[in-house]
Amino acid sequence: MGWLTSLTSFFVNPALVLPGLALVSSPIIIHLINRMRYRRVRFAAMEFLLASSKRNRRRVLIEQMILLLLRILLVLLIMFLLARLVLNPDTMSLFRGAKTHHMVVLDDSGSMREIIGEGSAFREAVSVVQKLIDEGKQRPDSQKLTLVLLSNPAEPLVNQENINDELATRLETRLENINCTHQHFNLTNGLAVAGKLFANDTESIKHLHVISDFRQNDWSDKDAIEKRMAELKAGEVAVNLVKVVPKQNNNVAITLLEGNLRVAAAGVPITFTVGVTNFGDTVIEAKSVSVSVDGIQINKSVEFAEIEPGEEQAQTLEVAFNSSGRHAIKVSLDVDALSHDNERFLVFDLPDTLPVLIVDGNPGSDGARNLADALEAGQFAYVPQVVDASFLRKSPLDPFRTIYMLNVPTMQPDALDRLQEYVAGGGGLVWFVGNLVEDDFYFTDLHKNENRYGLDKIGLFPVPLAETPDDLDHPEFRDLAADVAFESTSIFANFKDFFRSSFFDVIRIDKFYPPAENWSSDDEIRKDGVRTLAQLRNGKPFCLEHQYGKGTVVTFLTGIDDEWNNWTRDPAGLSFIVAIHDMQKLISSEVGELKQYTVGTPIHRELSLSSYSKTVEIVAPGMPPVAIEASPPGLATTDDEASLNGSADPAAGDDAKTADTKTDEKTADQDVPKPESSGRSDIYIADFADTDTPGVYSVKLTTVDRETEETLYAFNVPTEESALKLATTDEIRGTLGDESAAQIQEPGNFTWLQGKEADQEIRRFILALLMLFLLAEQLLSYKLSYHPKPGSDA
């Protein structure tokens, strides 16, 4: 019956095709019946009749055949007229047949905000929806509409409602008020939800209209899309992809804004990296990125000379902040086709000082003092604190950005635990060995100790040490080879560039702790995650780096006092200071956490009622402050949030997380208390989901002492949505798979909607043909029949 399906696709009223085809046989049947049911006449003048028959047989046959053919054609043409033949099914209206269910998946992702003409791609898409409704309401109650926003497919705006004037009026204002989000959504989720919604409808003819801009980004996941399309096809859903963006615009977006805040403090210049990506097809020249700090534009900008198409270029910017505390920085570009990605925000908490802990195994030695001096040098805000090993057992380690372990012979197990916890949580750790080091402890407890976090094979100390330190044999006269050769690695990259070889030459290493004999000094052979940052002249490692949990551990296999080397003394002392500071920038724990989120991520705050009041005030960019009430875990439902948001649009108030999750999972979440807060009954949760607008959000908590604590959150648009490169029809077809019969509508082409006119042209032609055939049939049948002359033969 495939031919029949393909045949019916040429008709606006396919239901009439089969009866029409059946009727085609009627002239033949009538003819056959006439042949079978004849009158019997005994006739005398057979001679003349036979002569006439003999003479006219061929003519009569041909005439009869022509007449029969004409009558069949007449029936066919009438069927064409009634069933409304359309030559090109692509131009056919979707509003045909009996009960039709139109599901519209409206893409409201960030890229739909692209400016097209006087409106945006999203407005264009909304107008397509309105056109669809206008068309559908002309056949009231025979068309059903389900309208799904890609941002929230689980909760359709309209769910299987009959398209009629009432719905059209209701939706008109509602559609105008829908705003396009700034977020990135996966198209396959929309398709999956559409498939599920359609599964409940077994009666109607199903049409899925995906109205989107169809960027290449959306069509990269071929397997998933192919799978969804196959599911839809299996569900007998006709897929109609409606493009709304006619041509691709160039777009330049700020795709990166980050700052090195490990060593940031008030008054210390902070290096920010600004990345600009050219998503267009042409080279972009002379782009200037302006910078605002705490809402005020500063007299600094980042200049980009030339950016190739598709290239992301990064430039650095140094900004010093005079005061500690919360700061927000915003970088922005000129407005282009897609404006919201021309800005990027970053907020951070700037500390006054950067505490550093120096644990000295040999209290009173010069090493700790030299190190403290080195840290305090320059414009940095380091506050070193020299303690002995017992400090680790007593005091909290979290405030310290880095912990230096100098010649620490051994540690109590609880101290070791706390140190491990500190490093695994992101803290920086630097080892300097010394005479007191107990190689057994270092091997058994520090190196081999399988840490309890199960993160690494290697413990806090990267190598098994030899039993005793070794002397590096100095040649009498220096040759070109330095004692230490630094690798071009992350920590010492700048260092090496800056100092050149002459500065290395002055570093003299007298003693060092070699690794155990069986320890290979080749990183590639060991592959244990430990990197050699610097080697001694004899090939033994001098400086090693490895990750422990979130933290970084740097190990110097030498001591820090004069007995071991001259690094802390002039002339090599300068390089020591620089090395320590560079290292600090990379291994310090990040206390001033970068609060940078993607729009749509809900703000989730847990607060203890013993410290804070339940009311949380949230200031979204460009919006008046909104007060929400924190609720106990497990009670925070989507509906509550929506009502607390104070948002005018209920649909936009939904938890954005649900955009990518399924409905049933969401329901399950509501009953299960959040794990992190299940233990304490006074922990309340405040969720704020309406974070679609990019910018800086301020969350203010009020303490029981009526003091306000403010936290800033930076929300930026996802970079995926900045890539405006359109998927061509061929690319879409390629992604859909060969099996898919989806229709793809080009932008501005609405003939698929206005299909009622699609058969206009052919209808006139058929009508003319019908008249012609009728006339021919009448003439022929008149000719073939007997008509007595009037008045003759009374």
Added chain:
Amino acid sequence: MTQDYRRFLRPEELSRIDRLEVRARHIVEGFLSGMHRSPYFGQSVEFVQHREYAPGDDVRKIDWKVWSKTDKYYIKQYEEDTNLRTTLVVDVSESMQFGEGAMTKYEYGCTIAASLTHLLLRQQDAVGMIAFDENVRSTVPTRSKKNHIHSILQGLSAESPREKTDIFRVLKHVAEQQSRRGMIVLISDCFVPRDGLFKGLKLLRHRGHDVLIMHVMDDQELDFDYTGTTRFIGMEEMGDLVCNPKSLRDGYIKAVTQFQDDLRLHCARNMVDFQTIRTSEHLDAALSHYLNHRIGMRQSVRN
């Protein structure tokens, strides 16, 4: 059975024919003096002409007055009224059985025969009848008795029409039977081989008979007004045909017209009166039209 033949004597029709005079166009040999001019020269008051004596002529007819004046032998010839001897040759073959109207051709033909018989007998003319199909089926001798009509009607009704017409044999038989010249009225649809018919007519004319053909045709045979698919079952073993009559009508009419034209042409050539009569026509009208036409058509011709 005895009353059956009377159906051919439709009183109202016969009464209307009553007012007409049946007149022979040719002078027919007869025994009785009457209204008709005799084709024979006999004893009469009306002198017609003299003719030179030829050996074999009756010497009693020599006009001696002329001989006395001219010394030559002339004989006197007179015009003589005589009885009309009419032979009705009625086709009772199967094809005559056809009829879509009130009467079949056979019935119509018999009615004509009866009417003519009645008319002629009233005028003291002698009437004989031969009914035929393939062969001569019945023969009624020529008589002028009033009640002779019953014999003729019986001869007609006794026959159940069947089989194929073979007219030459019949006409030959008629010619042989009718040694005296008279009028031969052939009542038939003439659905016979044309050659045989023409040959027979020629023979009759050759024998000096005045031949009249009453060509009886049914309306449907002439007009072919059938509609709808029809199976035509041929009479006289002519075969069957299923057809849409509308489509064959033109060809059929053409063939029939051709047939009639043939007959008319041939009859005209042989001085045979030919008249097509539809079975739907009023019998008297047809007869009177024919007879009137016949009276005015030609002057008497003597041999």
